[in-house]
Amino acid sequence: MPNAESIGPCRLSQGASGQWSLTFYDLHTTAEVFEAQHHLPNGYAWEGVVRVLVSPEALQRIAIDSEADMFCAYGTDPDALRQVGQAISDAVADHELLAAAIARATRDNVMD
Numbered sequence: 395m396p397n398a399e400s401i402g403p404c405r406l407s408q409g410a411s412g413q414w415s416l417t418f419y420d421l422h423t424t425a426e427v428f429e430a431q432h433h434l435p436n437g438y439a440w441e442g443v444v445r446v447l448v449s450p451e452a453l454q455r456i457a458i459d460s461e462a463d464m465f466c467a468y469g470t471d472p473d474a475l476r477q478v479g480q481a482i483s484d485a486v487a488d489h490e491l492l493a494a495a496i497a498r499a500t501r502d503n504v505m506d
Contacts, residue, residue, distance in 0.1 A: 402483025406475055416475040418465040418482050427492045433505060440465040440482065442505035443495045447481040 398407040404418045421435050428435040437460030444465070445453065456469040456478065467478050485492040499505035 401476060401479030403486055404479035404482050406472065406479055408472070413468060413470060414472045414475050415466060415468040416479050418479075419463070421463070421465070424486055424489065424492055427489050428496060431493065431496045431500065433496060433500075436460075436462045436506075437465040438462070438506035439496070442499035443485055443492065444478055444481055445504045446495050446498045446502060447485065447491075448478050452477045 398405065400406075401416070403420050403423070404416055406414065406416045408414050418437075418440065421437065421440065425435040428439055433439045441458050441460045444458070444467070452471075452474040455471040455474040456467045458465075458467045460466055465482070467475055469475060485495060496505065
């Protein structure tokens with residue numbers, strides 16, 4: 395039986411192969427924060443937010459494969475994915491943190 399847990403609005407799950415994935419589908423709960431900075435609230439934009447909020451070391455241990463309707467990261471290191479989930483959870487709860495992350499991701503050219 396695969397393992398699964400919730401991290402705020404994210405879902406971390408382990409498949410039968412042992413690979414872990416973190417998904418976030420409820421992208422529009424913070425739409426006004428993205429739109430205020432002229433970005434769509436999609437998985438690609440959340441990828442930019444994650445790239446500035448999560449440590450480079452954790453990012454090196456995962457892969458990100460987002461789509462327009464979801465953010466997705468995967469890998470064999472569940473602790474790195476938990477860091478991503480916590481960053482998303484924090485940004486959803488704190489719109490000032492999210493706005494600052496969007497601005498930084500735009501400035502650092504990692505925002506789609």
